[in-house]
Amino acid sequence: AGRAGQPLLEVKGLTFTYPGSQRAALKGVSLALAPGERAVLLGENGSGKTTLGKLLMGLLPAPKGCMRWEGQDMAKLPIHQLATGIGYVFQQPEHQFAAATVWEECLYSVRAKLGLRTGEPVPAAYVERAQRLLAAARLEHRLDASPFLLSGGEKRLLSVAAQFILPKKLYILDEPTAGTDYEGASILLRMCTEQSAEGAAFLVITHDMQVAESFASDVLCMEEGHLYKVENSEIYHAMTVDKN
Template identity: 70%
Template sequence: MPELKENNGGPADGTGMSPVIVMNQLSYHYDGEQLAALSELTLSIRGGEHTAIIGASGSGKSTLCQLLNGTLSRAGLGERMGRLTVFGQDPAEAEIAVVSSAAGVVLQDPDAQLIRETVEDEVAFGPENLCVSPDEIERRLVGALETVGLAAERQSRVRRLSGGQRQRTGIAAVLALQPRLVVFDDAAANLDPPARHDFVRLCRRLRDEGRTVVTASGRMDETARAAERVIVLAGGAVLLDGPPGELLRSHGAQLAALGLLPSPHEGRPADEVLAQRTSGAPLLEVKELSFTYPGSRRPVLAGTSFALAAGETVVLLGENGTGKTTLGKLLMGLLPVPRGRLFWRGADMAKLPVWKLAAEIGYVFQQPEYQFAAATVWEECLYSVRAFLGLRRHESVPARYERRASELLGRIGLQDKLQASPYLLSGGEKRLLSTAAQFVLPRTLYILDEPTAGTDYKGTAAFMRLCREQSEAGAALLVITHDSELANALPDRTLRLTKLQ
């Protein structure tokens, strides 16, 4: 086991196993950014072990993961300095076929690497490009899908899958390449609790097969605790390095301060009585709702019913593929609404135009990139205001909205990134920005789809405080999540969808 090292990124190779990843003064600086995303990392990672890289949002985890297979270096988004070798070769210079066979990276955003129409085509795509024989491709395809629990979805269209199922598809596609190094960049963020347990077992299985496993996450979660070694990044540099048990014993308070462990002071007070705001007519009613996507024979929702009152916060739970995101899109009018099943303030939502619903309902997508429309964080936060008021580009936003945007961005830690591109933020920062952008305008209902996936505990706590303020102001919130922190601390009620057989 590596010895505990604080403020020291040096190699920890006490077992005699040779390192497969070596970094020497490795730095990365994105174009247009003042601060480096990674700063002079010097460390090595041994072969055949599971190493977890954790850090708060923006600490450089995703940057490091994308450097390990050369994708970021080849993208031309910035400058890499220092030395990096993976199995003795620089991934930025080696042939792509060689790199992809040696190092497989599952990205934080599954949609960023899924390119084929069906699940089987996606998983077979990599081996096909490496000229693997058809029989071997079939064997790998079946094995990878069984490993991630998607054998029944082999013929399914990728874009019809839930976020968690798309994430598992991305994992299967990398497993089918059979790389010696497997890197998971917050690959469990969109998975439900049973699937996260399966993911930990997968990491253990890959390690037992002799593969090197690197996982990255914004929390000291179950995956990090299962690793032999944990590297803590802060500000693009190594802060702590050691076995997870030792880090928890000796640096628990420091990890909590970084947002990597839950703070004991966060959450609702134990003696707080939750108000059940159910008096009067409900804002939203769902009555025996069923829904099947066009061209599919399998319903996603069947007989779903519930009501939501003003000022009420409801958390919607359910395994991947149970229809949570589909329900959210129906409530926002982004999918064709069946008549006589959804009612907003007593009116049939099938008869209400989307623009009218958008004036009262704020919606945060599961993939925040789908929602971004501006070039900078500041303009993104004010985009909905401009659209709502019908302002042209040269017209100024009223001062009260600018004050509100500035306050929200400060509370989620983005006050120093106002001119940064929303697309270059970390995964957790993107989700917080998309939420803040909706909260600038007061609305009656907010629908938030996986708003804290990949977010550290500090960001989750900030999100919960903002939600409570909206609720106290009279807004209703429907939060779709797998995050146990939200499910335990945020709602007045929880609802659970179950998978149809």
């Protein structure tokens, strides 16, 4: 995994333009994330936040030489290799659900990794981890419910629990608190803080000031494709200043 002290993720001078577009969605973006770091990325719709997230997860083709994962050029790494180290929580949780019940959804990636069929027992360590995660998400009373029938906030908490079942080195969360109330957001951030304490790095893409203020070790802001770092005292100014 490269030399000691090296960032997990390193982006240098990343510029990206969608095919057929005249305007670059990202312009010279640079950032680095080390184990345990918690970066929160703020910015308005259309500023480039989601484009960056999709590039980091391999959902858009990475330009060569701009993005490195554990010292390797991400443009040359297969998506399945990135997916073992990077967990991605989509803006619409439904896009990731694949099982009939909340319990099976939480264990879905474990079954896939171990090649277990439905009905085959899951190793006890994973069962215990799933129980802990679903209790933390306050979903222990919904184990037999369909993931698709949960409330908006519950869907988000389930999608996060399902990502945490197989520990990853980096989690990228796209608007994880959208549609949740204050309590739901607090539960979600507490779950993220526990994973961070285990050494996971986070990049949280959000509009939510609660997330920036209570979770971030670094606050980044995106504006018209440019990324810059803001100090905490500047957050409100950066986000609320009248740009007209």
